[in-house]
Amino acid sequence: MTRDASILFSPFQLGDLVLNNRLVMAPLTRNRATKGTDAPNDLNARYYRQRASAGLIISEATQISQQGQGYIWTPGIYTEAQVAGWTKVTDAVHSAGGRIFIQLWHVGRVSHVSLQPGGAKPVAPSAIAANTKTYIESGFAETSEPRALSLEEIPGIIADYVKAAENAKRAGFDGVEIHGANGYLIDQFLKDGTNQRTDRYGQSIENRARFALEVTDAILTVWDKSRVGIRLSPVSPANNAIDNKPAATFGYLATQLSARKLAYIHVIEGATGGPRDNVPFDFLGLRKAFAGAYIANNDYTRDLAIDTLQKGQADLIAFGKLFIANPDLVERLRKNAPLNTPKQESFYGGGAEGYTDYPALDELKVP
Template sequence: MASPFDPVKIGDIELKNRIAMAPMTRSRAYGPDHSPTELTAQYYAQRASAGVIVTESTQPNAIGQGYPNTPGLHNETQIAAWRRVTDAVHAQGGRIFAQLMHGGRVGHPSNTDERFTPVAPSPVRAAGQIFTASGMQDFPVPDELTPGQIHQTINEFTDSARNAIDAGFDGVELHGANGYLVHQFLSTNANLRTDEWGGSPHDRIRFAVELTTAVADAIGAARTAIRISPGAPLNDIEEDDYTEIYPLLIESLNPLGLAYLHIMETREPEFTATLRQAWNGVFMLNPATPGSRTGREELQLIEDERTDILSFGALFMANPDLPRRLEIGAPIQEADMSKSYGGDHTGYTDYPTLQS
């Protein structure tokens, strides 16, 4: 029986435990060109006791920025800034993957310096509103990506993945969940295309598969991972055939030999078990816990071998030394969610550890 505090290998690196820090947008990229700051380096270094840290969503190109003050990884300024973050984490003995996320239709012109209109598989506006510097605004109708622009986007993701390795990251996680661009291609309401990038499940997985393959070819499959959220309705996504499309996606990704598959669970655990059985590699799970946070009770999922690695979000926000607290049964601090996005060090780097 596996213990949450046993080592586990992802790709070519060994993690000191099976407790991962899940990606969490913090909207504090106040450096030049939306780059991380010294405070960002401190924040991640404080949490280096995680088996692996997955960073906040980081845009691979300027048009992919969805929210205010999120970091990029598509120019030299950003690479240098992220290098300070990875150096700080590695100095504390940690491992860190960059999560690359293109917002697709989940964005707004006022959230980008160039005032880009968001792009998506189809010109279908997401229902609802998005936070901007001037308050909540309706999602705009996105521009439909041309086939040429789709290939360009894959190339820009690939360049960003190379940038991540240049910046010292141990690998990259592609964000294929939560209603953003990759997820939009998988969906049945955001992707209404009739060419080879839409329609049947086989064609709707094409973008995810070609993107992941291109990144794995560029930086190595052992340093490439993907996150998915089967059937999740976030950001007005519908997936009428999720029980068909995700096994097909996993079947197509299995031959690549990726570092891990990360699932954000929003559907029944039985379907997660089906995907776990279908996946040939390391399995990371952010389990569904309606009405609560992923906590100590979910460690049983590792012991029962329902996952290899368990990812924690909000608890890592408030508990920089979360693995130690979980291991010895120490009190768990609650995060101040009013300080989740934007702001200064409060609610960011000022949560105490057991030793402080």
């Protein structure tokens, strides 16, 4: 098959939205929300506006409540100040002709007592420590020991998702993505390595998927199904969340999500930020189990993205670190131009340096 780059830059109908191209800016935690309020600010608006040529931007993960926060200076969507801050962002993106969904996030056990209301323990399906690190004001630190959620608490968390979804609509987002990946709360419920409950949220696949589906159904009372997607990571060991039978677990979930006619599933293929082949998994089978759009993610190059689209193995391709370093990534890939190198030391926290100061092609005088 002759590689035809034009497919990467062709329009795509996502639900009732027409995207200008097949490139998606993946959610990227940058820890630059306003200190003290966790509200987005003018610098954040500039950052997203710079990248508005993406067919779709998915915002950085955004906590639905203080309890849902796992890292310092990440934005929320549960206060009026945060809604106002995100409105600046969506206005900036729309003024540049872009589309943006918000990623709704509850970290579950991947948190620290210093970030939790009243210094409480983080919550999780089961009281199993994450054995990973989070980012607090003093730097990286071990996550705190969690406690298991009671049955009586779960409806309150679902209500927090609903309120966040309503706030996202008020803030002008084009849609929402449910964060069901990378070892955070929904993923913790899904995977048998992190969920040892014996009630209706545990043991069987149907029970472990219940929380994800209840959150989805609740958000669908606020947003039309054509404006809702979900991110999944079937075989990623991120934040020490493992499932012993991922094909069965995520095959069932994909079928259930398909029945709800969500706009898309956004799938991390392999280990988050790591090898794509860490565990054998039939991602094409997952795509076939879901009737909506399939966004493929993880270490995609220009050539791999084109090949994957041409073979019909995905509808859209998400890029993460390349969008950090290349605000004009769409144009660079269109021209097959050189790419800026991401500066990892400025990924988390800080100001404009390593955030909004990456040069675009026209600033480099590259034809």
